Structures are given as C-alpha cells and as structure tokens.
Amino acid sequence: MAQDHAALPSKAADITPTPVRPGIDLQINGEAFHHTGDPEMPLLWYLRDVLRLNGTKYGGEHGEGGADLVLVNGKATSAISVTMSKLADKKITTVEGLTDRKGAGLHPLQQAFIDEDAIGCGYCTPGWLIASMDLLNRVKDPSDNDIDTLPNLCRCGCQTRVRKAVKRAAAAMKQGAKA
Template identity: 85%
Template sequence: MAQDHAALPTKATDITPVPVRSGIDLTINGESFRHTGDPDMPLLWYLRDVLQLNGTKYGGEHGKGGADLVLVDGKATSAIGIPMSKLGGKHIVTVEGLADTKGNLHPLQQAFIDEDAIGCGYCTPGWLMASMDLLNRIKNPSDNDIDTLPNLCRCGCQTRVRQAIKRAVAAMKQGAKA
C-alpha cells in the first residue's frame, strides 16, 4: 500500500508548532492534569467521564449523602458541587488515590474491609474520604466526631463505619511507631 507523503512536511521550517492549549491545571492522586473543556463542568463528571476514575459516586445534584466526596487540598468536598473553574492549582485525592503506589491499601481502607463496613458499597468511597478528612483534623476522633460525618448509608453500616475508623486510628498509631 502506497503512503501519501505529500501531506508530510519536507523540512523543519514547514512545521508550525501548535501552541499549548490553555486550561485548568490541577493534580489528581499525585498526577498532573489540564482540563481544557467547559470550566463549569463539575469535578465529578471530569473524574468519572474524562479520567475514568469511577470510585467517586453520584449521590444527587446537590451532593447530599456524601457519596461524591473527594479531598480538595485535604478537605472533604462534594465533587458534584464544585466546578472545574475553582480547581486551578488544587490537589485532589479520590478514593483511588488512598492506596500507595504499590497498591497497598491505606489503613482506613483495610479497616473498612476488616470491619465489614461496606454494605452494598455505593457510599463507601464517600465514607472513606469523609473519614480521611476527619482523621486529618482529629487524630483520635470520638463517637460524636464520627457521627458528624455527612454520609448516608441505607444499608445501615454506620456502626461498622465507626468501628472501622477506630481500627484505622489504632493501625495508623501502630504504623507511626514502626
């Protein structure tokens, strides 16, 4: 099959560089990205539809129930409630970013498994992110602290979630001593 070489540049001066597209630069799970699309697109759709990071769930257009929580600069934030235009220079962590680069689960993820705090699993990513936010602010949260988390679980796993957070605290303290 013959190739059409007429479309190829014949010398370096025939090449016109294309300027870098402007966009919104952000870091997601330690990796740099540039969003060049609609600045009003909610972060949730960027994560799920563009990056195929499907751990963060849609919990309604107002983000109630916490299924869509991610960490933005370490703070639990509704991914449906924040447009890409507000994320320039921000660092986002999704549930996929909790494990280390070798695939080892974060102690909180392991605690959720060990305590069977998963139920159907739909709300679990949001619980994990809200719990990370809590543990970033309070190293040894009380039951009352845990009860302030905004997440809903229709499977009734709240008691097991509380135990999982406490187990994670213990594991993280143990890891700090090692």
C-alpha cells in the first residue's frame, strides 16, 4: 500500500511558520488574551461566545438595566456597548473575576449578596455586583442615595436587599482593610 507524500514538505526548509496575526491584547480576570477576530465585536460576545464566561448577561442593544456590566480598568462599563478595538491593553474584570483568585473564597460583596438574599431570579445579579464594586471602589461608605444611583434594574424587587448587601460589603471591606 503506497502512501501519497506529495502533501508533505520535502525538507524542513520548506516549512514556514505562520506569523502571529495582528490583534488586540487585553487582560480578563488577570489572564492575558490576544483577540484576532473582528475588532468591532462587542466585548459581551467575546466574553460569552469565545471565552464562555457567561456571568455577564445581555440586557439589550444599549446595555439597558446594567446586566452586561464589567469593570474596565476598574470602572463599570457596558460590555455590549464597547468593542474589542477599544480594549487594547485594558484590564477587564467580569463577575467571575471577583472571587479570590487563590480559591480562598468569595469577595465580601458576593458574600453580602448571599447573606442579604439580594439575588432574586439571578439574571441581574452579575451586573449589580459589578456596579456595586465600582461604587465601593470610589465610595468607601456609600449612602442610600449613592446606591440608588446604580444603573441596574431588577424586576424581582431586590433593590432594598441590594442596598443592605452593599452596605454590609462596605463594612466588611473596611474591617478587612483594618486587619
């Protein structure tokens, strides 16, 4: 039985490596990525369809309701509204990236949401966590008014419990900073 070797290179010098395709370098949840696809792809679809990070939700074409929020360089940003081309060399944190990277446990904000039962159906929860994290990064002791300015919508009626969770997390984070 003869094998057809015509498809194989005749010698090693005939092998030419494919150059690295130009793309967009970014960091997601502390891990480096190089996106070589469509630069106009919304970040949301890259997270969900390419990386399979499904915590960030689709909340509408314009990011209404905050379900699609992620942190970009620490600031809450609508993942459907920002394209990959705008994210070169940026640091993105999704809801999956809030946990302790060493596996030691949940972030105090996540634990506070559990403790205060601020989850409802859960669809909006990742966006609430991200928006709350952005707020807590800026305001160490947020007031009700500060929390009420968050852009998130919850059709289950968890807003009062979210307010309690954010305040609980702020207290826990302050306590952790003193330790």
